[in-house]
Amino acid sequence: MNILTGELFLHHDFLRLTREHPIEIGNRCSKRYNNFVITLIDTGILLIEPESAGSIDIVISSGVHGNETAPIEICNLLVKEILDGKLQVNNRILFIIGNPPAMNSGERFEEENLNRLFCGKHIGKSHREAKRAALLEKAVTDFFDSRHDSLERCHFDLHTAIRASKYEKFAIYPYQDGRALKNKYLNFFKDSDINTILLAHQPADTFSYFSSHQFKANAFTVELGKVRPFGENDMPSFAGILTSLRLLIKDEIDFDDSVNNDDFNLFQVVDEVIRYSENNFSLNIDVKQANFSTFPVAFQLTTDDDKGYQMKSDSDAIVFPNAKVPVGHRVALIVSKTSI
Numbered sequence: 001m002n003i004l005t006g007e008l009f010l011h012h013d014f015l016r017l018t019r020e021h022p023i024e025i026g027n028r029c030s031k032r033y034n035n036f037v038i039t040l041i042d043t044g045i046l047l048i049e050p051e052s053a054g055s056i057d058i059v060i061s062s063g064v065h066g067n068e069t070a071p072i073e074i075c076n077l078l079v080k081e082i083l084d085g086k087l088q089v090n091n092r093i094l095f096i097i098g099n100p101p102a103m104n105s106g107e108r109f110e111e112e113n114l115n116r117l118f119c120g121k122h123i124g125k126s127h128r129e130a131k132r133a134a135l136l137e138k139a140v141t142d143f144f145d146s147r148h149d150s151l152e153r154c155h156f157d158l159h160t161a162i163r164a165s166k167y168e169k170f171a172i173y174p175y176q177d178g179r180a181l182k183n184k185y186l187n188f189f190k191d192s193d194i195n196t197i198l199l200a201h202q203p204a205d206t207f208s209y210f211s212s213h214q215f216k217a218n219a220f221t222v223e224l225g226k227v228r229p230f231g232e233n234d235m236p237s238f239a240g241i242l243t244s245l246r247l248l249i250k251d252e253i254d255f256d257d258s259v260n261n262d263d264f265n266l267f268q269v270v271d272e273v274i275r276y277s278e279n280n281f282s283l284n285i286d287v288k289q290a291n292f293s294t295f296p297v298a299f300q301l302t303t304d305d306d307k308g309y310q311m312k313s314d315s316d317a318i319v320f321p322n323a324k325v326p327v328g329h330r331v332a333l334i335v336s337k338t339s340i
């Protein structure tokens, strides 16, 4: 047994192992355990394969932004429950802690936002996060490609947000490249106490869009609340998503296909605010302004070289406002209510 799988089996602690070995180790190591094989593919990338794989192949990723600790603790808890024998594994699962060095330093990222480096955006870049994006793409590709008879592919990329949100938990449904939305996943989120869904309007460089676009996976970016340090997360508030993920892992999920719009806050992205200048730019809202806040028509959201962005409707809301982005990058999304 490799020393790393040895440590994992000694402590049943994926987070501790990743924290102590944050840099890529480059060699995979496997161990048979009860009714599954566990493989540490590289640091922060853990594959669990039951003897007979069920109907759904599942990727659960966390820590793509290093300081978003709650999703990492959720992954760690699920791995621990599996290794402790408390959670029966009947589907193949790939658990990921996305950016271990940034996690160790409590930073969102070191050189570049990892969640803007997928779908090949890492190509031609040599910094550590670009290499990590390539490695994560390969791990997900190998995972989905190694089995062609799976009925369903899922990827839940778990995050917490920099700022407060009018709707604390929400999921982003990536642009579907023309495919229809799947109602049953909207119900999956409703059953997970996440009834706010944001429908993306175009391709993105995110981890969830990568899995959706490349593998037609049912992939989502899931925002679970506000960023907090390790140990300060309100774990009971994640009971809903934990219950749903456990049911998926056990292959016992009972998907309901009919959707009632009244059960959801559905939003569609209608605009993107881009930063155009280094020195003439400002984002004219309070740093504490919550996601999904609305503003009066003509409110000057940003000042910038292109005259900035004025709100076009008093029902439009802003999501992910972030002034600390490089020129050419997104400052905020503008969303409006929709239905399906």
Ligand SMILES: [Zn+2]
Pocket (backbone or CB within 6 Å): 064, 065, 068, 159, 160, 161
């Ligand atoms: Zn994030």
